[in-house]
Amino acid sequence: MNLLSLLVAALFFLPGKEYKIEFGNVPGRTADWSILSDNVMGGVSEAAIGYGNTSVVIKGNVSLKKRGGFVSIKSGWGVRDLSSFKTVRITFRSTSQKYAFTLENSRRWYEPAYKHAFIARQVNTWETVSLNLDDFAEERIGNSTGNKVNKSIRENILRMGISTAEKREGPFQLEIESIEFL
Helix, strand or coil: CCHHHHHHHHHHHCCCCCEEEEECCCCCCECCCEEEEHHHHCCCCEEEEEECCCCEEEEEEECCHHHCCCEEEECCCCCECCCCCCEEEEEEEECCCEEEEEEECCCCCCCCEEEEEEECCCCCCCEEEEEEHHHCEEEECCEEEEEECCHHHHCCECEEEEEECCCCCEEEEEEEEEEEEC
């Protein structure tokens, strides 16, 4: 095999770049996500956020009063090109609440967002879930449009987050160690 063939083969088999968010309040980890809940529309769900050395914990109580029913944790605004990635891997532990990972490409609350649901297999046990980015469903104000996210939308993600994904009243807790795009 000649040198050119070896170089082409090496480039073909090199792993792609990764983008990993590791939560925690120590240097090199992320501690700047914030809570967004149904309070923005008059709901009364409650939540608190806390950062440990290697994770972020969001816990609270989802209320259906006053047409509420969700709590989320969101990244700051900023352009992220996720078009080269196929999968997002989340390492977490939680109560049995259903959650959704969300991608947003607009600052307008009424524009579509792209979501993929996940749930813990075991309560309060560390696990990792992998979500195919092509399977993220488009929602507009909580209603599915039937569309999926595409590569061009993923080129301009402005914010991401994780939210409670079922209108189920009661307490919840979610601890996240990392979110990794592969």
